[in-house]
Amino acid sequence: MDILLEEVRKVFGNTDEGKLAERLIVAYRQRGARGAREVLKKYLEELGVDVADIES
Incomplete structure (x- = not known):
């Protein structure tokens, strides 16, 4: 088991924030x-935020 993902699940549970953190990791x-x-x-697009496609 991955320690970082395990900690994210422990801290955030099955919340939207936890799912986002897991996907980002x-x-x-x-x-x-x-x-x-x-x-x-x-x-962000799912939330309706207009995100410019800028590569930095």
């Missing part, structure tokens, strides 16, 4: 910062 591990940005961008 997994995406970062798989695809680096670009993957985390993609997850965050998708999450």
